Amino acid sequence: MELSAIVTGAARGIGRDVVLRLRAAGYRVVAVDIRPAVSDLAEAGRVVPVVADVTADGVPPAVIDRAWTEFGRLDLLVNNAGRFLRRPLLETTDDDFDALFAVNVRPAFRFSRAALPHLIDTRGCIINTASISGLVGIGNQSVYAMTKGAIVQLTRQLAVECAPRGVRVNAVAPGAVDTDFMAEARAADPDPAASLAATLSNHPIGRMSTSDEVARAIVFLAAPESGGITGTILSVDGGYVAR
Ligand code: NAD
Numbered sequence: 737m738e739l740s741a742i743v744t745g746a747a748r749g750i751g752r753d754v755v756l757r758l759r760a761a762g763y764r765v766v767a768v769d770i771r772p773a774v775s776d777l778a779e780a781g782r783v784v785p786v787v788a789d790v791t792a793d794g795v796p797p798a799v800i801d802r803a804w805t806e807f808g809r810l811d812l813l814v815n816n817a818g819r820f821l822r823r824p825l826l827e828t829t830d831d832d833f834d835a836l837f838a839v840n841v842r843p844a845f846r847f848s849r850a851a852l853p854h855l856i857d858t859r860g861c862i863i864n865t866a867s868i869s870g871l872v873g874i875g876n877q878s879v880y881a882m883t884k885g886a887i888v889q890l891t892r893q894l895a896v897e898c899a900p901r902g903v904r905v906n907a908v909a910p911g912a913v914d915t916d917f918m919a920e921a922r923a924a925d926p927d928p929a930a931s932l933a934a935t936l937s938n939h940p941i942g943r944m945s946t947s948d949e950v951a952r953a954i955v956f957l958a959a960p961e962s963g964g965i966t967g968t969i970l971s972v973d974g975g976y977v978a979r
Contacts, residue, residue: 740764740807741958742799742851744790744843745817747771749915750865753951754814755783761955763812766803770817790817790843800850810854812958815844815887816865820921821880833879840883844890852903859902861966863954864891866907868973884909888969895967904966906957911973914944940975 741758745751747769755767755777766784767777774785784806788795803810818840821832848862855862869877870884887907895905912918912935925931936942953972956962971977 738762738764738807739811740766740803740809741812741814742766742768742803742810742847743814743816744768744799744847745865746777746785747774749917750910750913750947750950751814751816752777753947754816754954757948757951757955758812758958759783761959764807766799766806768799768817790847791838796843796846797850799847800854804854809858810851811858811860813847813851813855813860813862814865814954815847815862817843818865818883820917822876822921822924823879824876825878828879836879836883837886840880841886841890844887848890848894848905852898855898855903856901861904861906861958862891862894862898863957864905864907865950865954866891866909866969868909868911868971868976871909871969871971871977891969892967899966904957904963906962906965906968906970908950908953908957909969909971909973909977910945910950911939911971911976912944913947913950913972915947918944938976939973940979943974945972945974 741763743751743754746755746767755765758765764782767774768786770789772787777783778785864887866887867884869881870888891905891907922928922931950972
């Protein structure tokens with residue numbers, strides 16, 4: 737029996753490595769991203785790329801239907817698509833707030849709701865990409881941190897609500913991960929070199945995590961051997977929140 741998964745934000749970074757690790761673990765995958773580059777992951781009968789904006793009405797149920805049509809089952813939903821915003825509160829607008837919640841929070845809610853009936857059938861699981869920003873105060877990230885705090889609570893809430901129906905719900909909480917997401921954020925900083933030095937010194941392991949390390953944690957949480965784990969926020973942060 738081949739398991740089937742949906743991964744959002746799959747064109748690059750963490751999501752792309754999740755798709756590759758799930759493939760190595762034998763999953764068939766629907767890989768969703770707004771970037772056409774997600775099509776590079778296409779593999780006949782194995783990886784079905786969908787170029788779509790996860791914030792658009794109708795996209796979450798359409799993607800769930802696509803996985804069902806392609807694979808006839810759904811075992812895993814990885815809500816990973818997200819955007820970053822580093823901005824002091826006094827410069828943060830209402831539009832920033834709405835835009836970030838629209839991409840970082842509402843799709844996870846909508847995808848989870850649409851996937852749940854299928855996941856109940858397979859006793860499957862949901863894994864969300866949260867962040868250390870959803871666990872501790874960092875500064876200049878008020879709206880981003882609120883979105884990731886919402887993901888943390890969505891995870892805990894659904895874990896409790898869905899456990900009686902056999903569905904597990906967990907999250908990973910990465911610290912800084914060496915992806916384009918971080919590089920783009922750094923490039924927008926007034927002093928990118930100082931920003932990188934601060935990031936490295938804030939993480940006890942002295943480096944950023946790799947996207948593959950986060951992907952492996954997601955595959956670990958999805959594995960049947962992790963059947964006792966639900967409602968967990970698994971930090972992959974080089975010791976950041978342990979300080
Ligand atoms: P990334 O920017 O490399 O990848 C994110 C992907 O999401 C991109 O391919 C992007 O096109 C896609 N995406 C964004 N908006 C979308 C939309 N509306 N519809 C469809 N796809 C959309 O970033 P990443 O570093 O791989 O981050 C992935 C997740 O990990 C995000 O939720 C992010 O908040 C979280 N995270 C990242 C870090 C980090 O340091 N990189 C740390 C903590 C948490």
